[in-house]
Structure formats: structure tokens, C-alpha cells
Amino acid sequence: DAKTTQPNSMESNEEEPVHLPCNHSTISGTDYIHWYRQLPSQGPEYVIHGLTSNVNNRMASLAIAEDRKSSTLILHRATLRDAAVYYCNGVGTYKYIFGTGTRLKVLA
């Protein structure tokens, strides 16, 4: 699995967009990029994944750099319920290692 690097923490104002970056410079051509989030006192939950193209779903958007060495998770309008730790994982095998995560704080 590709090693990923994320900022330890970020802050955002409520109802503003949030861009959460992830570096994965060792990613191979077939590794997928998965994002999860973990709300306080809960298990992680899946957010979105992608390979090469940008992806959108009801929770978020995923923008993948052309060289695939980095990606950005975009929350279009942050709410207080989006305060969580967000994990970026490079998935290349069945082993499934988690990244260190970014703690997102949303300010009212």
C-alpha cells in the first residue's frame, strides 16, 4: 500500500468549502485512493475513492492530481457534523494500511 502524508489538523468555518490535502508520492499505477472519516467515539466510515479521474458523490468530491502523487478531498459546505478525523489511504493490496489522518475542526 502507498504511504500517505496529511496535515495533522485543519480548521474551517461553517458553511464554507474545505480542501483536505493528501500526498502519496509512492503510489503505483494501480493503487486506489480511499478516503474515510472518523467521528468522535465511532468507527471510520467510507467517504469516497478514486483511481485517476476526479470523483463526486453525495458526501464529497475527490480531486486527483494528474501525476497521481497527491489528491484533495473537498467538502463543499462544511457543517459542524463534518468535524472528524479524515484519513487518506493508498490501497494497492488487500493489506489495507490507514494513513495518519487530518483532524478537521469546524468553527460555528
Place this chain on the structure above:
Amino acid sequence: NAGVTQTPKFRVLKTGQSMTLLCAQDMNHEYMYWYRQDPGMGLRLIHYSVGEGTTAKGEVPDGYNVSRLKKQNFLLGLESAAPSQTSVYFCASRRPGLFYEQYFGPGTRLTVT
């Protein structure tokens, strides 16, 4: 569907005691995983399984054993608990394929005194 369930939810052990954590999933997933999460830290992979009867070591396997005798169950054993094993343990499962996501259980909070 119950998804992924974990038993027990909480447990307190004394140093040297043994216990088994049970993970069950009803989604017919091939792959199952055990992670530990220490306070304020990320998830670390302990062991995983890619099918019934198979297991493999993750990042932090020492002090733990696992078994996958049935496809729907994945057991994590602590033979001689140590205070360093105080943690929250999460189980997850998913289908084969790099694009499939993991589904997590609610966690087991274990304290070893």
C-alpha cells in the same frame, strides 16, 4: 442487515489474563481486518484475513493471535494481556478488489490494568 458487529463492547482485564474478541459480518465479505486505535492516534493494522482459514500479519501483530474458521467470523485473541494492549479495537470487512470500501464495527474498548 446488522453489518459488522463486535463482542464485547467493553472489557477490563488484569495483566496476564486472556480473552477473545469476536467480529461477525453478515455481508458475505471475503476480507476481514483487526485494527487497534490508541488514544489520539490513528488505526494500526494487527492482523487480517483474505478468506476462510487464512490469516496474515499486519503492522503490529505481536501479542495477538487470530482465527477465521468461518467466513463470517474473525476472532482476535490476547493470550497474556499487557497494559500496552489497552486500546480500542476495530474490526472491518470488505469485498475483494482495490476499489471496494471497508465496513467497520462499533469497536471494543479494552483496558488492561
